[in-house]
Amino acid sequence: MTNSIGDVKKADVIFLTGSNTTENHPVMGAQIRQAVKNGTKLIVADPREIPLVRDAELFLQIKPGTSVALSNAMINVILEEGLENKEYIENNTEGFDQLKEVVAKYTPEAAAEICGVAAEDIRKAARLYGGAGVASILYCMGITQHHNGTENVMSLSNLALVTGNLGKEGSGVNPLRGQNNVQGACDMGALPNVFTGYQAVNNEAVIKKFEAAWEVELSNKPGKTVPEAIHAVEADEVKMLYIFGENPMVSDPDQHHVETALKKAFLVVQDIFLTETAELADVVLPAASYAEKDGTFSNTERRVQRVRKAVDAPGVAKPDWVIIMELMNRLGYNKVYNNIEEIHDEIRQVTPQYAGISYKRIESNGIQWPCPNEEHPGTPTLHVGKPSRGLGLFKPVEYVMSEELVSEEFPVIMTTGRILYHYHTRSMTNKTEGINKIAPDNFMEISGSLAESLDIADGEVVRVHSRRGHVEVAARVTDTIEDNVVFMPFHWADGANVLTNGDVLDKLSKTPGLKVTGVRIEKIS
Amino acid sequence: MITLTINGLEVQVEEGTTILQAAKKIGIDIPTFCHDPRLVPHGSCRICVVEVEGARNLQASCTTPAAQGMKVTTESDVVVESRKGVLDLILANHPLDCLTCQKAGRCTLQDLCYRYDIKESSFEGERKEYEIDDSNPFYYSDQSKCILCGKCVYVCSQLQGTEAIGFAERGFTTHIATPFDKGLEHSTCVSCGNCVAVCPVGALVPKSKTKFRYWETKPVRTTCSYCGVGCQMDLLVKDNKIVEVLPADGPSNHGLLCVKGRFAYNFVGHPDRLKTPLIRKDGELVEASWDEAYDLIVSKVNEIKGEFGPDAIAGFSSARGLNEENYLMQKLMRGVIGTNNIDHCARL
Missing domain, CATH: 3.10.20.740 (Ubiquitin-like (UB roll))
Incomplete structure (x- = not known):
């Protein structure tokens, strides 16, 4: 996030899109509701009538995958009606003319056609967002998990820049990170192209710095992302996968294809349970859970916070850092860490954003990076004064329809997401009786009229086909979803990710387009 | 000033x-x-x-x-007299079952009766009797113990924004209820437990799997392991076991939690946890020692690296792991194995 979680209460207007916040980030969802009670106006753009629609001033029930068209049209209206921040554009941005040219053709009427909403509602959204003193954009995987997810984000960034809603409390462009430490995993360089703190692996100076710090030789060739590595196993380029704390058998697109790859590679899985992925492993390493070790997580607002050991790990399970260190040692790298704080101190030495964040300083309250030294208080808001790259770069983008939607054989759009009661692949949440009582089984939301046209009753088990395979699932008839769209949570194995497309990735981020899958629904009996 | x-x-x-x-x-x-x-x-x-x-x-x-x-x-004397009067009135309509009440030790009513030496009520009269609403999978609502402070109602409406509960009826029969008294199961309650956390008496208590007294527990302040909000919470530990989770006043959660953070902690001590390394032998995963597991991994890494180069090995790190562990995992892949094939499920 460019801003802090508490900032939602400082915004005049919140534009929430592709995030079902009260279910996926519940405590943040609660704070959005507090903001609305306090006078903040909420705009929701989502294919589903999510619970926060109840609190919204305006709801745009867009077709999945049409965010670029919506953002472009909002910018079109903002420029048409003179709601842009001319001073901010003049002083702090570049590329405005190109943006203007691209958004010109995205009239509210043209975008209304693409998004499946009323042109007048697009105008209202633009006026609300553009007319606000302080406006915030909040988004989640509904924006990023598309074949053009990066462009969706760029279009939102354009919207923020054109109105100068960046670099001040309460505004910004705010992705909500889904998992507890997905922010930290990125910060720590668990990415194929960057070391810690987003230092690029193909930058010679960076390589030299890490070679000196670690006393090793390093490769400057960017590596493979998760989906690419899975493909590379099939192509015989990757022979061994070492998976720590992930369950790609459930979380990754095209489950059958993932299964083939996991079975083919020499597979090491380090986890706390024998997950669907671990079941396929050649070696399984038992790890300690978060409550059995000390350390830090970084939350979605870049706040580094302490994790503390409360109980002992079962059997001979060990904290992941101990396992990884022992493997390093056995592979000939002799560095020994006596405790987790020693690793943290090494992170601080090679990561400018974390340099000032010592365990001592975060004993009671976490600190938000960047925090370059021990005197620095941390950074609640990014891009204050002007964007950190100097000038905010407008990235004009065009709406491109997903290839998933061209086939008449699979005419319905399936979109995916999480529900309140489960977390990712359920390996943690399905151990609680009460959770399983409320949310025991997979389901698919379907509109009343689509269900009626297919002669499907509420609760009836149906077969859902995509180009990758088919699954059987109970239909949940609802009026919160549009006629040509169905929703299936991805928590369950042999569910949504049997159907999703693992081949077509966002060309920049390599994120799969999980939110748009062409499906066909078949009545079984 | x-x-x-x-x-x-x-x-x-x-x-x-x-x-x-x-x-x-x-x-x-x-x-x-x-x-x-x-x-x-x-x-x-x-x-x-x-x-x-x-x-x-x-x-x-x-x-x-x-x-x-x-x-x-x-x-002052008059203040203390007045407080005693308030407690006397509350006790006139309270079960006084502290011996078996789960809330003992974390009960404001109990603490204040001790502080002001109130043993029992001086009033005789009718007592409210309600059936316990046990329809929520995570907590009980026992209106017979409720002192009508209203905190649960206001936390639900002002902070959580769910508005599942409110005051019903007037006078002696005033109680906290879901719409039309249909019970929690049929309400909009999302089981966040934020009402349970603020109840000053035993009217709202979690359905505990373990018998414990609060004074037997030790709180451990930590960060929630579910979504990216980073809520702060206290794990209450008794005999090496988490027996309850309470919300803490952290910068991102201000004393709130959701159903997962508050109640879905059973995975930590679950019997299905992996307890030893496993190695596949003749198609089956069988128990092994750390040495056996490490030796096999090291020999495979060396073999594959020798024959196909380091880029034939890929690591997936974890968005649930610690910062320090993610750091070490990429250091292992880059610095020790020699490849940038390191990623995690940020995209998934």
């Missing part, structure tokens, strides 16, 4: 500060039932009354603003 005197001590506070807040500033404890600094003060329980020189009546310190020159006494 305003200067006032509380129990003879001078304190300076900003205009608009309540007497309760001013007292807190100098470490003077005034008891409360219905007060929560995150809620709009409603002054309904009257336990926080104090004596203000020149005022006609005792003042509720949670709603009365401090004024210049005000002289406040927080534990």
Whole structure:
């Protein structure tokens, strides 16, 4: 996030899109509701009538995958009606003319056609967002998990820049990170192209710095992302996968294809349970859970916070850092860490954003990076004064329809997401009786009229086909979803990710387009 | 700034500060039932009354603003008498089953009765009797124990924004209810447990799997392992086991949690946890020692690296792992194995 979680209460207007916040980030969802009670106006753009629609001033029930068209049209209206921040554009941005040219053709009427909403509602959204003193954009995987997810984000960034809603409390462009430490995993360089703190692996100076710090030789060739590595196993380029704390058998697109790859590679899985992925492993390493070790997580607002050991790990399970260190040692790298704080101190030495964040300083309250030294208080808001790259770069983008939607054989759009009661692949949440009582089984939301046209009753088990395979699932008839769209949570194995497309990735981020899958629904009996 | 005197001590506070807040500033404890600094003060329980020189009546310190020159006494005889009266009235309609009540040790009513030496009520009369609503999978609602402080209702409406519960009926039969008294199961309750966390008595208590007393537990402050909000919470530990999770006042959650953080902690000590390394032998995963597991991995890494180069190995790190572990995992892949094939499920 460019801003802090508490900032939602400082915004005049919140534009929430592709995030079902009260279910996926519940405590943040609660704070959005507090903001609305306090006078903040909420705009929701989502294919589903999510619970926060109840609190919204305006709801745009867009077709999945049409965010670029919506953002472009909002910018079109903002420029048409003179709601842009001319001073901010003049002083702090570049590329405005190109943006203007691209958004010109995205009239509210043209975008209304693409998004499946009323042109007048697009105008209202633009006026609300553009007319606000302080406006915030909040988004989640509904924006990023598309074949053009990066462009969706760029279009939102354009919207923020054109109105100068960046670099001040309460505004910004705010992705909500889904998992507890997905922010930290990125910060720590668990990415194929960057070391810690987003230092690029193909930058010679960076390589030299890490070679000196670690006393090793390093490769400057960017590596493979998760989906690419899975493909590379099939192509015989990757022979061994070492998976720590992930369950790609459930979380990754095209489950059958993932299964083939996991079975083919020499597979090491380090986890706390024998997950669907671990079941396929050649070696399984038992790890300690978060409550059995000390350390830090970084939350979605870049706040580094302490994790503390409360109980002992079962059997001979060990904290992941101990396992990884022992493997390093056995592979000939002799560095020994006596405790987790020693690793943290090494992170601080090679990561400018974390340099000032010592365990001592975060004993009671976490600190938000960047925090370059021990005197620095941390950074609640990014891009204050002007964007950190100097000038905010407008990235004009065009709406491109997903290839998933061209086939008449699979005419319905399936979109995916999480529900309140489960977390990712359920390996943690399905151990609680009460959770399983409320949310025991997979389901698919379907509109009343689509269900009626297919002669499907509420609760009836149906077969859902995509180009990758088919699954059987109970239909949940609802009026919160549009006629040509169905929703299936991805928590369950042999569910949504049997159907999703693992081949077509966002060309920049390599994120799969999980939110748009062409499906066909078949009545079984 | 305003200067006032509380129990003879001078304190300076900003205009608009309540007497309760001013007292807190100098470490003077005034008891409360219905007060929560995150809620709009409603002054309904009257336990926080104090004596203000020149005022006609005792003042509720949670709603009365401090004024210049005000002289406040927080534990004078008349204040103590009044608080005893409040407790006496509450006990007139309370089961007094502290011996078996789960809340003992974390019960404000119990603490205040001890503080003011109230053993039992001096009033005789009808007592409310409600059936326990056990329809929520995570907590009980026992209206017979409720003292109607209203905190659960206001936390649900003002902070959580769910508005599942409210006050029903008037007078003696006033109680906290879901719409039309249909029960929690049929309400909009999302089981966040934020009402349970603020209940000052045993009216809302978690359905515990383990029998424990709060004084037997040790709280461990940590960060929630579910979504990216980073809520702060206390794991209550007894005999090497987490027996409850309580929300803490962290910068991103301000004392709130959701159903997963509050109640879905059973995975930690679950019998299905992996307890030893496993190695596939003849198609089956069988138990192995750490040495066997490490040796096999090391030989495979060396073999594959030797034959196909380091880029034939890929690592997936974890968005649930610690920062330090993610750091070490990429260091292992890059610095020791020699490849940048390291990623995690940020995209998934």
